[in-house]
Amino acid sequence: MSKCVFICPIGIIASDIIDRLMACVEERCGINCEIYPPMETPRYAYDDRRFQYDSKMILKQMIKQCPPHNLGFMGVTALDLFVPILKYVYGLSQLDGRCSLISTYRLDPALYGEPPDSDLLMSRIGKTAIHELGHSFGLTHCRNPRCIMFASTKIEHTDFKQPTLCSTCLEVLKWKIKMM
Numbered sequence: 473m474s475k476c477v478f479i480c481p482i483g484i485i486a487s488d489i490i491d492r493l494m495a496c497v498e499e500r501c502g503i504n505c506e507i508y509p510p511m512e513t514p515r516y517a518y519d520d521r522r523f524q525y526d527s528k529m530i531l532k533q534m535i536k537q538c539p540p541h542n543l544g545f546m547g548v549t550a551l552d553l554f555v556p557i558l559k560y561v562y563g564l565s566q567l568d569g570r571c572s573l574i575s576t577y578r579l580d581p582a583l584y585g586e587p588p589d590s591d592l593l594m595s596r597i598g599k600t601a602i603h604e605l606g607h608s609f610g611l612t613h614c615r616n617p618r619c620i621m622f623a624s625t626k627i628e629h630t631d632f633k634q635p636t637l638c639s640t641c642l643e644v645l646k647w648k649i650k651m652m
């Protein structure tokens with residue numbers, strides 16, 4: 473059996489988002505994805521002063537539960553995530569590890585007062601997921617603002633990126649996967 477990336481829904485999240493995300497990663501990275509049994513809302517990570525969830529605490533839990541023999545273990549949540557030094561994060565990953573986590577919360581056009589747009593939402597989710605997967609495969613940030621591995625600190629950065637890795641990052645990714 474070929475290795476795959478396990479996608480694990482965390483808390484309440486629409487199943488069509490998960491389905492479309494898996495198709496996107498398979499198509500753009502050539503990596504097989506499989507769905508993993510969902511995890512409950514991580515109440516242990518809730519910060520009642522920030523009304524957000526501590527992404528590092530959730531990632532730590534995922535590392536503990538990471539299934540063996542896989543290319544990656546990615547949590548997908550609709551909860552708003554933060555790390556203590558930042559206002560929010562779109563995602564987080566173990567550099568050169570296998571676990572990563574993304575949030576759809578700040579990718580939703582509705583949060584910015586824009587009309588619902590599921591294609592734009594999915595485009596942002598796909599970019600964010602591939603970015604974090606890239607980190608988990610050992611890729612660092614890219615200086616090319618059109619590359620998925622460019623660091624997004626605001627949504628405009630994410631929207632400016634192309635939906636793929638630049639040719640350099642893609643080569644590194646393929647090499648890293650071969651090494652696993």
Ligand SMILES: [Zn+2]
Pocket residue numbers: 603607613622623624
């Ligand atoms: Zn990054």
Ligand SMILES: [Zn+2]
Pocket residue numbers: 614615616619620621622637638639640641642
């Ligand atoms: Zn790049």
